[in-house]
Amino acid sequence: MRLDQKLIAEMIEPGTRVLDIGSGDGALIDHLFRHRGCDARGIELNMKLVTRSVAHGLPVMHGDADHDLAHYPDHAFDYVVLQRTLQAVEHPREVLRQMLRIGRHAIVSFPNFGHWQLRLKLLLNGRMPMTAVWHTPWYETPNIHPCTIRDFLELCRQDGYIVEKWMAVDEEGERAPWRRSIRLANLFGEQALFLLRRRDT
Numbered sequence: 001m002r003l004d005q006k007l008i009a010e011m012i013e014p015g016t017r018v019l020d021i022g023s024g025d026g027a028l029i030d031h032l033f034r035h036r037g038c039d040a041r042g043i044e045l046n047m048k049l050v051t052r053s054v055a056h057g058l059p060v061m062h063g064d065a066d067h068d069l070a071h072y073p074d075h076a077f078d079y080v081v082l083q084r085t086l087q088a089v090e091h092p093r094e095v096l097r098q099m100l101r102i103g104r105h106a107i108v109s110f111p112n113f114g115h116w117q118l119r120l121k122l123l124l125n126g127r128m129p130m131t132a133v134w135h136t137p138w139y140e141t142p143n144i145h146p147c148t149i150r151d152f153l154e155l156c157r158q159d160g161y162i163v164e165k166w167m168a169v170d171e172e173g174e175r176a177p178w179r180r181s182i183r184l185a186n187l188f189g190e191q192a193l194f195l196l197r198r199r200d201t
Helices: 003-011 027-036 047-055 065-071 092-102 116-125 149-159 182-188
Strands: 017-021 039-044 060-062 077-083 103-111 161-169 191-198
Touching: 003 027, 003 077, 003 103, 003 161, 003 191, 017 027, 017 092, 027 039, 039 047, 047 060, 065 092, 077 092, 092 103, 092 149, 092 191, 149 161, 149 182, 149 191, 161 182
Parallel strands: 017 039, 017 077, 039 060, 077 103
Antiparallel strands: 103 191, 161 191
């Protein structure tokens, strides 16, 4: 599993109900089922990845976060996970709202566009940067709403979501030593993870 998937798994209580949006090849779902005893299932837009997941016996459906979450009942899951997908959906604010409607908790991971290397490359080259996390050219990237850690925190504040836990990490697996400072995490963290809940739960 990727680093962010391992850290997400650590945030999830054993034996809980989990919906993984953008589940990819199902690695997180498989881990949660085998090692955490979770009732985990997924939604994935890429039909090839859905087919691969189902072939391995994983409960993954073909679906779109922007349109299909509305069909789930309130409080259907303990955790709803969105791994590296927030920046690729059409309506990220609505997707977050739906996640916290159908789940008691939401776990979101995303690449941090505020990372210093991206800022420097954009400043010096005047072109959209590419790194290990942002690794596709601008005309092929699925990312339509890139954001920074501070952008995401401001959205949570505006919509009244409580951040129970957050962390900034790099792609090699090191947790950022500046984890208590949002400004430094926003500058040096390559990717971010947030555990959220609604204020009224």
